[in-house]
Amino acid sequence: MVGIVGYGAYVPRMRVKVAEIARVWGKxxxxxxxxxxxxxxxxxxxxxxxxxxxxxxxxxxVKCAGINPQEIGALFVGSESKPYAVKPTATMVAExxxxxxxxxxxxxxxxxxxxxxxxxxxMGMVSSGMIKYGLAVGSDTAQGRPNDxxxxxxxxxxxxxxxxxxxxxxxIDATYSFTTDTPDFWxxxxxxxxxxxxxxxxxxxxxxxxxxAAKGLFERTGTEPKDYDYAVFHQPNGKFxxxxxxxxxxxxxxxKQGLITPFIGNTYSAAAMIGLSSVLDVAKPGQKILVVxxxxxxxxxxxxxxxxxxxxxxxxxxxxxxxxxxxxKTYIDYSAYIKHRRKIxxx
Amino acid sequence: MKNxxxxxxxxxxxxxxLLGSHCATCGTDYFPERVVCPKCRRKGKIEPKQMPPEGxxxxxxxxxxAPTGFEHETPYYIAIIELANGVKVLTQLVDSPDEKIKIGAxxxxxxxxxFEEGDEGIIAYGFKFKVV
Ligand SMILES: [Zn+2]
Numbered sequence: 435m436v437g438i439v440g441y442g443a444y445v446p447r448m449r450v451k452v453a454e455i456a457r458v459w460g461k462x463x464x465x466x467x468x469x470x471x472x473x474x475x476x477x478x479x480x481x482x483x484x485x486x487x488x489x490x491x492x493x494x495x496v497k498c499a500g501i502n503p504q505e506i507g508a509l510f511v512g513s514e515s516k517p518y519a520v521k522p523t524a525t526m527v528a529e530x531x532x533x534x535x536x537x538x539x540x541x542x543x544x545x546x547x548x549x550x551x552x553x554x555x556x557m558g559m560v561s562s563g564m565i566k567y568g569l570a571v572g573s574d575t576a577q578g579r580p581n582d583x584x585x586x587x588x589x590x591x592x593x594x595x596x597x598x599x600x601x602x603x604x605x606i607d608a609t610y611s612f613t614t615d616t617p618d619f620w621x622x623x624x625x626x627x628x629x630x631x632x633x634x635x636x637x638x639x640x641x642x643x644x645x646x647a648a649k650g651l652f653e654r655t656g657t658e659p660k661d662y663d664y665a666v667f668h669q670p671n672g673k674f675x676x677x678x679x680x681x682x683x684x685x686x687x688x689x690k691q692g693l694i695t696p697f698i699g700n701t702y703s704a705a706a707m708i709g710l711s712s713v714l715d716v717a718k719p720g721q722k723i724l725v726v727x728x729x730x731x732x733x734x735x736x737x738x739x740x741x742x743x744x745x746x747x748x749x750x751x752x753x754x755x756x757x758x759x760x761x762x763k764t765y766i767d768y769s770a771y772i773k774h775r776r777k778i779x780x781x
Numbered sequence: 782m783k784n785x786x787x788x789x790x791x792x793x794x795x796x797x798x799l800l801g802s803h804c805a806t807c808g809t810d811y812f813p814e815r816v817v818c819p820k821c822r823r824k825g826k827i828e829p830k831q832m833p834p835e836g837x838x839x840x841x842x843x844x845x846x847a848p849t850g851f852e853h854e855t856p857y858y859i860a861i862i863e864l865a866n867g868v869k870v871l872t873q874l875v876d877s878p879d880e881k882i883k884i885g886a887x888x889x890x891x892x893x894x895x896f897e898e899g900d901e902g903i904i905a906y907g908f909k910f911k912v913v
Contacts, residue, residue: 479875481894482893485906486892486893486894490891490892493892517904518904526906532798764878773853
């Protein structure tokens with residue numbers, strides 16, 4: 435059965451604290467951090483972008499899979515912060531992996547869920563026998579306009595899932611998507627920062643889609659929350675996924691392992707996939723995992739996974755687990771942050 | 782730098798993956814790649830080979846006055862890394878706290894932006910190293 439053969443996550447080293455951003459704008463950092471459930475966010479360095487994150491995460495995924503990169507038949511990079519408006523990130527990642535030239539590649543965009551859309555495309559191509567392995571990447575260096583609510587949460591990171599049929603560490607038993615036309619968050623061509631419909635978007639946007647996708651998957655698979663050992667939800671902040679879990683009837687302990695946003699901010703296309711990576715770091719054979727992504731605009735992809743015995747074999751997990759990797763960090767102040775994120779106009 | 786696109790294109794494979802050369806006759810590795818083995822000359826058999834992604838700091842220095850295009854990254858470190866196969870590579874060191882940057886420290890290849898042709902030109906990506 436089709437499933438995950440290898441996975442990798444990458445989070446940049448620098449952190450800026452929510453309290454430091456609040457200090458600059460004369461706001462109450464403690465209250466904002468508490469409200470968002472975020473303490474600090476990961477910041478891409480001057481020489482990093484969604485492409486470099488994608489390469490780092492993909493190299494880890496391919497290494498853990500132990501495959502020849504020439505066997506990758508499709509590569510999709512999901513991002514809303516592409517280094518080029520026109521020129522695929524996917525080709526650069528493919529070249530850096532040594533996967534060129536016998537493959538198809540494309541960049542996908544669906545706000546925060548383009549990475550999981552890539553997983554579904556790979557599942558279809560692998561299942562049909564069109565390709566042997568497909569690599570789906572979610573990667574973003576999210577930007578928030580200075581003094582906008584998003585500035586406190588928009589972090590950066592990447593994650594990659596190698597999809598195939600042989601030696602899977604987790605089988606993907608089912609997937610279901612829920613999609614509507616919802617204008618909750620957008621960025622027009624040539625606009626530097628995204629705009630959003632404000633805090634009133636929670637119910638008709640995030641919760642409606644995440645909960646509908648999860649329930650749709652439960653119905654189609656005849657499962658319920660108690661059948662799952664872990665659940666990972668898209669995490670634009672530290673609070674929404676907790677509320678989604680509670681509404682569905684998941685105990686908090688089932689989502690703790692995959693809730694990374696409080697420590698690194700919202701990593702957009704990478705968020706649910708980094709959360710899943712953290713769960714795969716510890717999950718035992720036979721355990722079941724629910725993953726629900728969310729992308730503004732809007733839609734959610736839900737997946738039911740079952741961990742296999744392969745996961746316990748040497749080298750199938752990355753050397754450093756996600757929760758350990760993110761401890762290796764350096765704090766910067768707001769001025770270093772805007773320098774590295776190129777928000778100073780003359781730079 | 783005016784129109785560096787052809788140069789960036791030509792060098793992308795070795796810069797992305799530390800792709801160098803190996804002489805099958807004498808067994809020597811080279812980076813960057815070579816067309817002729819200087820030891821074996823005409824008897825040499827040169828083939829492409831990926832260099833090991835890990836090595837030790839052989840020498841390093843901190844750059845305060847950077848060349849054009851790197852002014853905003855100062856101060857930064859550049860180092861010569863002696864790879865596991867003995868080949869030496871000149872590279873920028875990133876994500877490495879000052880106290881970890883020492884001769885003999887283990888460093889691993891990572892993937893970064895190297896330079897870009899202004900706001901509208903090509904972005905050159907490639908290897909840099911970080912102390913682990
Ligand atoms: Zn030779």
